[in-house]
Amino acid sequence: MRISSTTNLLKSLVVLSLLFYYATGDEVSPHTVSRYRRSNPTHRSQNNGHEPGATKTAGSKGKKGAFGGTRFGFLFGNNRQQPTDETEEELEINEIATTKYRGSWKIDSENAGVSAMHVQLMPNNKAVWFDSTSNGLSEIQNNPPLCKPRFGGRNTDPPQDCTAHGVEYDIETAQVRPLKVGSSPWCSSGGLGQNGNLVSTGGDKDGFRAVRNLNPCPNCDFEENARALFANRWYATQHTLEDGSFIVVGGRNAFNYEIVPSDSLQFTPKMIELALLEDTTDDGGRENNLYPFVNLLPDGNLFVFANYKSIVLNPNTGETIRNLPDLPGGSRNYPASGMSALLPINLDIDENSVPKVEVLICGGNTREAYTFSDLQQPKRTFLPALKDCGKLNLNKENAKWEIEQMPSRRVMGDMLLLPTGDVLMINGAQAGTSAWDAADIPNLTPVLYSPKKKKGKRFQELAPTTIPRMYHSVSVVLPNGQILVAGSNTNAFYKMEKYNDDFRFPTELRVEKFSPPYLDPALEKYRLEILEEQSNKQLKYGGEFNVAIGQTKGKIKKSNVKVTMYSPPFTTHGYSMNQRLLILKVKEVANRHISVVAPPSGTLAPPGHYLLFVVHRGVPSQGMWVHIAQ
Structure with missing residues (x-):
């Protein structure tokens, strides 16, 4: 009897191995440094069948809270019908217009002056973006003039930095207005305040504890309090709470969070410990839990994901309401840098029903990838990015991650929610990690993910760009439905052909606009x-x-x-x-x-x-x- 059971188990393992092998085709091999020039925009390599290994996961413990599987607590009541997978997949496909159009690209600006590392669309239809004041000069002068001692850059650059490190970009005319940036906002966080103002938190060097404010007016510049925060916030995540204030979570060596008002630079900071961040920090400088994924849930609690673990958190008390299952396969946060979004929440339902709340996390890399891509320099090896997506239904008490495979591997990509409810995956690379010069093989092809379609039919590859958008690139959903794409700077300062700099990928100042399939002229x-x-x-x-x-x-x-x-x-x-x-x-x-x-x-x-x-x-x-x- 034992022999029969063992035989059956071995057979099952063989079948599962074969299924895994065929499900993870289109492999990319680990490789060492190569170079990119505009004359070779695709920059692709052949694969050797390398597959990143799965990592071990730890068990979870903690208290179970009111956000558990059958209700959302006070907001929707406790006796309402829960959504089912079957009813959710019945998309209103009555007369959805179809198209074979895969989108199109155009250059919107040849030179925006500042390479976009961080971006926010403002209610005045201006996109505000900025880079860093600690990494040399940009390509646009401050206007009116303003100069400060230069930090970083080439040894041959002027000792004074008179360039702007932020711009306001008109999304309709492509006109640029330089913005004055005080403390360094490099690797900062941000969001729109209740009054349409941009609130930016953290950064590096003199910006570790800064809070900045930019109002949406014609001649406004950043105002700031350089010592507003309780802890250093470098690579932290900022998210809006139900009252309009912000929670700022984590950052390098900051295993805690604090609450920041959206309408004042003067406040008394208060810090609350968050054990999840310390528990998920990989040793040896890998980290893999910076820029944690944070989402506000319909009961006022927060979904917080770091590295491969996630919880439901009460932001007011710091209590872990619920431990969620680990997401297998690798690391998902900086520097492994996967993508994540809370999927669209459907409120057009019966009064006695509860909307489904799901989170999607895709891509990233193995927990060891950063060691090979950055920490062992000058010799670098770029491990293939992850190809999988995990989707978790937060309504269900004992939900498990539903795993799907993307058409291509992606690290450092953006995940945007489109007006239609579909998801766009764009930018990034197919190998390596975030950090200076730590990735290779640009992923030039956007992917459309339709969450309401049946599994196996949700992904669609769209028209590719010719411009690599690697580390420090961004994208924005515009009011007309187009996607603004900017940035990409894998270098510690601006490196370009005109300066005869040595680089694999240039600092990118061009701005593109991508038109998704719903902008097919035939559907106008x-x-x-x-x-x-x-x-x-x-x-x-x-x-x-x-x-x-x-x-x-x-x-x-x-x-x-x-x-x-x-x-x-x-x-x-x-x-x-x-x-x-x-x-x-x-x-x-x-x-x-x-x-x-x-x-x-x-x-x-x-x-x-x-x-x-x-x-x-x-x-x-x-x-x-x-x-x-x-």
């Missing part, structure tokens, strides 16, 4: 126009509001209309902080007016500015800025 006939002057832009929690649409050919069916509300994120180092997309409840579509119900509370939509889209047959309108508050 389905694109509705929001009449902003006849629509409500000031929303109240739980209140009904009106969206007016322009003239259409024929009657618009309610079943073909979806209204989405998007929180534009602060994006840096492959993570888009504060990003969320809500599918709002549509009550009526009649006489070119859409009656919509606003989110019920700040746990679903923290107070502030959002982009509102009307999606008709899968084609989004131009977004309209709205503001929600009590």
Whole structure:
């Protein structure tokens, strides 16, 4: 009997091994340093069948909280119908317009002056981005002039740095206005405040504990308090809480978090310990838990993910409400740098139902990858990035990660929520990790992930770019549905051909715009126009509001209309902080007016500015800025 059981077990292991082998095809081999020039934009290598190994995972312990599988606590009540996988996959596909168009790229600016390391779309339709004041000169002068002693850069550079390290980029005209940056915001965090202001926290050197504020006005510059924070916040994550304040989580050697107001540079800091961060720090300088993934949940608690472990956290008390299962396969946070997003939350459901809340995490690298890519220099070896995605249903008490395979490997990529509810994966590399010159093989091909499609049909490769977007690159969802793509600087200062610098990848100052498939010109006939002057832009929690649409050919069916509300994120180092997309409840579509119900509370939509889209047959309108508050 034992022999039979052992034989069956061995057979099962063989079958599983074969399935794993075939599921992880298209391998990329570890390789050493190579160089990139614009004459060879694809920069691809052949594969040798190398597969990163799985890592061991530790068990979890802790208390179980009210966010457990069958209810969301006070917000939605305890006796409501829970979502099921079957009903969630019944997407409103009644008359979704289809297209074979895979998107298109265009250059929006040949030289923006500053390579975008951090970016935030502002409610005045300006994209604000900045790099660092501690890594040499940029390519645009401060205006009016302002000079400070230079830190970093070439030995032959001027001793005074008179260049700007931030810009305000007009997303419609590509005009650039230099911004004055005080303390160094390199590897900082940020987000939009309740009043549409950019709040930036942390950085390096003189910016470790800084809080900066930039208001969305024509001539505004950063204001800051360089000693506002309790702890150094370098590679920390900033996320909006239900009252509009910010939580700033982690950072290098900071195993804690603190709360920051969104409307003041003067406050009394308070620090709360977070054991998860210390528990997930890999030794030997690998770390693998910086820029942790943080999301606000519908009950006011937080999902916090670091390295390969995650918890549900009460931000007010520091209590771990719930330990979640480990995500196998490798490391997902800086410098392994995978991608993550909270998937769109559908509020257009029955009153007795609870919306499904899921998180998606893709890519990254093994826990040892950074040792090979950076710590052993000058000899570098770039291990293949991870190819898997894990999706976790946070409604379920004993949920397990659902694993899928992307079409290609990706590290340092961005994950953006599109107005339609689909997910875009863009930028990054296929081997190596984050850090200076620590990755190779640019991943030039964006991938569309459709969470409502059945497993095995969710990924679609789109039209590739020709410009590598490696370490320190960013992307932004624009109001017209395009994606602005900028940055890429793998070097410790700006290195370019015009200076005869030695580099594998140049410092990139060009700005691109990518048009996803829903912007196929053939689908323009389905694109509705929001009449902003006849629509409500000031929303109240739980209140009904009106969206007016322009003239259409024929009657618009309610079943073909979806209204989405998007929180534009602060994006840096492959993570888009504060990003969320809500599918709002549509009550009526009649006489070119859409009656919509606003989110019920700040746990679903923290107070502030959002982009509102009307999606008709899968084609989004131009977004309209709205503001929600009590």
